[in-house]
Amino acid sequence: MGGENRGWVLVARPTGDNFDEVLKLRDLPMPEPGPGQILVRSLYLSLDPANRGWMMMPTYIPAVPLDGPMWGFVLGRVERSNDPAYGPGDLVSGFGSWSEYCVLNSDMTNKLPDLGGLPLHAAQSLFGLSGGTAYVGVLDIAKAKAGETLVVSGAAGSVGSLVGQIAKIQGCRVIGIAGSPEKCAWLTDELGFDHAIDYQREDVGQRLTELCPNGIDIYFENVGGSLGNTIISHIALRGRVVLCGFMAKFKAQGPDVDLGPVLLNRATIQGFIMVDHLHRLPEANADLARWFAEGRIKHHADIVDGIENTVAAFHKLFTPGAPHMGKLLVRMDPSAN
Amino acid sequence: MGGENRGWVLVARPTGDNFDEVLKLRDLPMPEPGPGQILVRSLYLSLDPANRGWMMMPTYIPAVPLDGPMWGFVLGRVERSNDPAYGPGDLVSGFGSWSEYCVLNSDMTNKLPDLGGLPLHAAQSLFGLSGGTAYVGVLDIAKAKAGETLVVSGAAGSVGSLVGQIAKIQGCRVIGIAGSPEKCAWLTDELGFDHAIDYQREDVGQRLTELCPNGIDIYFENVGGSLGNTIISHIALRGRVVLCGFMAKFKAQGPDVDLGPVLLNRATIQGFIMVDHLHRLPEANADLARWFAEGRIKHHADIVDGIENTVAAFHKLFTPGAPHMGKLLVRMDPSAN
Numbered sequence: 001m002g003g004e005n006r007g008w009v010l011v012a013r014p015t016g017d018n019f020d021e022v023l024k025l026r027d028l029p030m031p032e033p034g035p036g037q038i039l040v041r042s043l044y045l046s047l048d049p050a051n052r053g054w055m056m057m058p059t060y061i062p063a064v065p066l067d068g069p070m071w072g073f074v075l076g077r078v079e080r081s082n083d084p085a086y087g088p089g090d091l092v093s094g095f096g097s098w099s100e101y102c103v104l105n106s107d108m109t110n111k112l113p114d115l116g117g118l119p120l121h122a123a124q125s126l127f128g129l130s131g132g133t134a135y136v137g138v139l140d141i142a143k144a145k146a147g148e149t150l151v152v153s154g155a156a157g158s159v160g161s162l163v164g165q166i167a168k169i170q171g172c173r174v175i176g177i178a179g180s181p182e183k184c185a186w187l188t189d190e191l192g193f194d195h196a197i198d199y200q201r202e203d204v205g206q207r208l209t210e211l212c213p214n215g216i217d218i219y220f221e222n223v224g225g226s227l228g229n230t231i232i233s234h235i236a237l238r239g240r241v242v243l244c245g246f247m248a249k250f251k252a253q254g255p256d257v258d259l260g261p262v263l264l265n266r267a268t269i270q271g272f273i274m275v276d277h278l279h280r281l282p283e284a285n286a287d288l289a290r291w292f293a294e295g296r297i298k299h300h301a302d303i304v305d306g307i308e309n310t311v312a313a314f315h316k317l318f319t320p321g322a323p324h325m326g327k328l329l330v331r332m333d334p335s336a337n
Numbered sequence: 338m339g340g341e342n343r344g345w346v347l348v349a350r351p352t353g354d355n356f357d358e359v360l361k362l363r364d365l366p367m368p369e370p371g372p373g374q375i376l377v378r379s380l381y382l383s384l385d386p387a388n389r390g391w392m393m394m395p396t397y398i399p400a401v402p403l404d405g406p407m408w409g410f411v412l413g414r415v416e417r418s419n420d421p422a423y424g425p426g427d428l429v430s431g432f433g434s435w436s437e438y439c440v441l442n443s444d445m446t447n448k449l450p451d452l453g454g455l456p457l458h459a460a461q462s463l464f465g466l467s468g469g470t471a472y473v474g475v476l477d478i479a480k481a482k483a484g485e486t487l488v489v490s491g492a493a494g495s496v497g498s499l500v501g502q503i504a505k506i507q508g509c510r511v512i513g514i515a516g517s518p519e520k521c522a523w524l525t526d527e528l529g530f531d532h533a534i535d536y537q538r539e540d541v542g543q544r545l546t547e548l549c550p551n552g553i554d555i556y557f558e559n560v561g562g563s564l565g566n567t568i569i570s571h572i573a574l575r576g577r578v579v580l581c582g583f584m585a586k587f588k589a590q591g592p593d594v595d596l597g598p599v600l601l602n603r604a605t606i607q608g609f610i611m612v613d614h615l616h617r618l619p620e621a622n623a624d625l626a627r628w629f630a631e632g633r634i635k636h637h638a639d640i641v642d643g644i645e646n647t648v649a650a651f652h653k654l655f656t657p658g659a660p661h662m663g664k665l666l667v668r669m670d671p672s673a674n
Contacts, residue, residue, distance in 0.1 A: 059601055060601055224596060224597075226592075228596075229592050243599060245600070246600065254595055255563075255566050255593050255595050256592050256594070256595060256596065257592055257593070257595075257596050258592050258593060258594075259558075259593065259594050259606065262580060262606060262608045263580040263582070263609075264397055264608070265608060266397075266607075266609060267608050268606065268607045269596065269605065269606040270605045270606075271596075271600040271601070271602060271605070272600075276603060
């Protein structure tokens with residue numbers, strides 16, 4: 001097959017935030033789908049905090065191989081398929097790479113749900129892995145109940161912003177932790193969070209003492225590090241910590257949490273990765289669509305145009321004051337809606 | 338009522354191991370049972386690592402008041418009772434104090450189970466809170482299954498030694514962590530643990546890498562601190578950490594655990610205090626008695642005679658090489674069997 005392809009190649013493991021040094025945009029050969037595989041033209045590339053871990057080391061998947069394309073979740077249109085379940089023109093999401101064309105394995109690929117008139121990017125900003133992670137984390141892992149107090153860090157991010165709204169729908173009191181006054185205002189004024197704490201400008205421990213005199217029933221952990229520890233130290237009797245991510249952790253490796261309050265409060269900390277719960281996606285998507293139609297949940301995509309701007313955009317995930325809310329996407333094809 | 342009473346009074350909060358400075362043996366008034374209370378003459382006093390936390394600060398109970406008797410679990414004989422369920426001469430266990438006579442509240446008091454010819458101290462070395470903690474922790478919290486690998490720290494202690502044996506009965510492979518060659522030999526040679534690691538003389542991380550190449554399915558945490566963190570870093574996929582105690586933690590406050598491996602392995606950490614599970618004691622006692630009768634479980638009491646030796650004995654719990662195995666008890670009455 002003819003045509004050209006470009007993509008970001010990982011040339012070294014990052015140390016800190018030096019993504020510009022370790023990722024290079026290069027011309028790549030057009031990939032050739034093997035048996036059962038699907039060749040996709042990427043329309044949107046999802047940028048996620050987890051990508052950083054994949055660059056650095058083996059996590060729940062192997063480390064991204066050096067001198068190969070950087071891995072990522074993509075939303076694209078099928079060009080050619082060696083899987084009879086998919087045909088040219090189908091819109092799919094899957095585990096691909098930061099490149100214009102990529103090959104997907106059908107076992108990690110899904111046709112898009114019915115978007116009900118929503119723009120295409122809603123498949124990543126409302127449905128899919130971000131919405132699914134928030135849904136499963138709040139309902140299945142935390143088992144949130146009406147009247148409970150839920151705190152979420154990384155609250156203005158793709159998962160955090162949905163976590164808080166889903167918890168509100170369950171009847172929880174919700175407090176979001178984010179890194180700028182703009183993000184905090186968005187959480188309370190637009191998304192209906194009860195409170196927001198700006199961890200860059202406020203004393204989080206003191207604010208939690210004021211806001212949660214009886215402790216935090218559920219903490220949805222997206223950041224780790226000393227901020228996570230401060231929040232966990234406010235856990236309530238029989239509280240639950242949903243360990244979902246560590247956006248702050250890669251800068252500060254090593255012990256970070258004091259388990260004393262966890263024992264004394266008979267609390268539970270549970271590690272949680274959405275790939276174990278993909279069977280819940282259809283139900284999650286259906287509920288999210290219904291809540292959206294009822295005006296009970298909002299989603300927001302922060303869309304950056306052009307593959308060449310991918311790494312500059314990726315930095316925003318790890319820059320507390322960066323003007324970024326919701327799901328960070330690179331629009332690979334300017335004609336995508 | 339006439340007669341004399343002596344007991345240990347807490348005169349200051351301990352810092353480190355200065356128990357000799359903060360506990361003083363004094364003549365005390367004979368306590369007077371109020372409505373519903375029971376006056377007991379103590380036969381055995383249970384010394385437990387948790388006592389240290391009670392001296393220092395509020396935990397799951399308030400801090401022990403200064404200038405009052407030190408609190409502890411006692412096994413005694415009823416002298417007088419204002420609760421019709423108990424009469425003079427009854428043998429009971431309950432939450433009392435480090436004194437010759439104490440008053441028990443009936444809601445925290447139990448008549449001793451049928452000891453089936455076992456010596457009286459078995460009510461604390463096999464049954465009661467130690468056996469119950471091990472039983473509930475292994476069966477209800479960890480949900481140990483045959484073929485799983487369980488690691489227990491504080492393995493030669495009253496709870497740890499029973500945890501390993503109960504896990505063996507469930508069909509687990511069991512590795513104990515203890516602080517002397519004598520304790521390690523006791524675990525493997527007497528109690529049937531598969532392996533023991535001397536954390537004072539061996540590289541625990543390296544030994545766990547050798548012994549648990551697929552990780553630890555269940556870690557029963559009795560110590561905390563950096564030793565606990567080392568062990569948790571070896572947790573297996575979907576492993577469970579039962580947080581039961583922190584014998585090593587009071588010396589080193591602050592963050593101690595890296596939650597990275599917990600997230601990546603989708604593991605669970607659950608704080609657990611036996612007082613929430615007292616309804617399980619009858620079943621625990623019945624199973625422990627049966628296992629003992631079948632020769633499948635052993636218990637050991639380290640008995641120190643005389644109330645005046647209480648504090649010297651208590652030091653053994655926090656001295657890794659101290660010659661102490663099993664349940665540490667003070668025999669308050671030399672005639673008790």
